[in-house]
Amino acid sequence: MSTISAESSGSFTLGGEFVVNRLAYGTMQLTGPGVWGPFPDRDRGVRVLRRAVELGVTLFDTADSYGPETAEELLREALHPYPENLVIATKAGLTRPGPGQWRPDGRPEYLRRQAESSLRRLGLERIPLFQLHRVDPSVPFEEQIGVLKELRDEGKVAHVGLSEVGVEELERARGIVPVASVQNLYNIAQRDSEDVLRYAEANDIAFLPWFPLATGQLARPGGPLARVAARLAASPSQVALAWLLHRSPVVLPIPGTSSVEHLEENVAAASLKLTQADYEALGDPFSRG
Numbered sequence: 001m002s003t004i005s006a007e008s009s010g011s012f013t014l015g016g017e018f019v020v021n022r023l024a025y026g027t028m029q030l031t032g033p034g035v036w037g038p039f040p041d042r043d044r045g046v047r048v049l050r051r052a053v054e055l056g057v058t059l060f061d062t063a064d065s066y067g068p069e070t071a072e073e074l075l076r077e078a079l080h081p082y083p084e085n086l087v088i089a090t091k092a093g094l095t096r097p098g099p100g101q102w103r104p105d106g107r108p109e110y111l112r113r114q115a116e117s118s119l120r121r122l123g124l125e126r127i128p129l130f131q132l133h134r135v136d137p138s139v140p141f142e143e144q145i146g147v148l149k150e151l152r153d154e155g156k157v158a159h160v161g162l163s164e165v166g167v168e169e170l171e172r173a174r175g176i177v178p179v180a181s182v183q184n185l186y187n188i189a190q191r192d193s194e195d196v197l198r199y200a201e202a203n204d205i206a207f208l209p210w211f212p213l214a215t216g217q218l219a220r221p222g223g224p225l226a227r228v229a230a231r232l233a234a235s236p237s238q239v240a241l242a243w244l245l246h247r248s249p250v251v252l253p254i255p256g257t258s259s260v261e262h263l264e265e266n267v268a269a270a271s272l273k274l275t276q277a278d279y280e281a282l283g284d285p286f287s288r289g
Helices: 042-054 070-079 108-122 141-153 167-174 194-202 224-232 236-247 260-271 276-282
Strands: 011-014 018-021 059-061 087-092 127-132 157-163 179-183
Touching: 042 070, 042 260, 070 108, 087 108, 087 157, 108 127, 108 141, 127 141, 127 179, 141 157, 141 167, 157 167, 167 179, 167 194, 224 236, 224 276, 236 260, 236 276
Parallel strands: 059 087, 087 127, 127 157, 157 179
Antiparallel strands: 011 018
């Protein structure tokens, strides 16, 4: 049996500084129902995170709002002191009134407080990648990005990222501070952020697609995703991950799971090779039409 490793996904240099394997891991599922409260089986959560490291995952994406706070705490419990090549990305800008509820808060004083709290929870002296989880429409955009620049200038944050933004917002933000990453909804079935991905590719910005395993109608019995998966003796979700990895060298998928078995299945997707016929069947990701 061949060894599975996230190294098979290739590497990307985040912010021109951190070399990470492109197939990453997202921690949102290591929480309670509704992304609320601690993960009910803490030992299993620790095993999943440590197994991810064993499988070559070097980028872990989390957020202060996952739990809230509990995902960051579990990450530290499982992996601190962190391996030298491990990169943690966290986010702030969403508050949690209750299970399944999310509200933006982009006040500079709030973002600063959350960044400093994440530093303590994660046991870091500097957050490698700090992302604005959502743009708050009630706060001037320049003020939200401005505090991220201040945190970077102060050495509390190494690199800045944004989430759920368009090209115009990316360009405005880059006029204030270098942007190392963008995290938008994007998967084989939902490609509305294609223009943002192309912009990221043109400017060497990491593109972290969230909800990467969604397959929609493509995975229906007899559908194109199901046919490609059958040919490769793989699952539809593995093909969906392989499609993302082949879509662009700046794409860093962050699938999450609370199962070691599912984690291993995800990492194995890094070795899948799609043909041009597969691309055409799934909707050619390289088409510029």
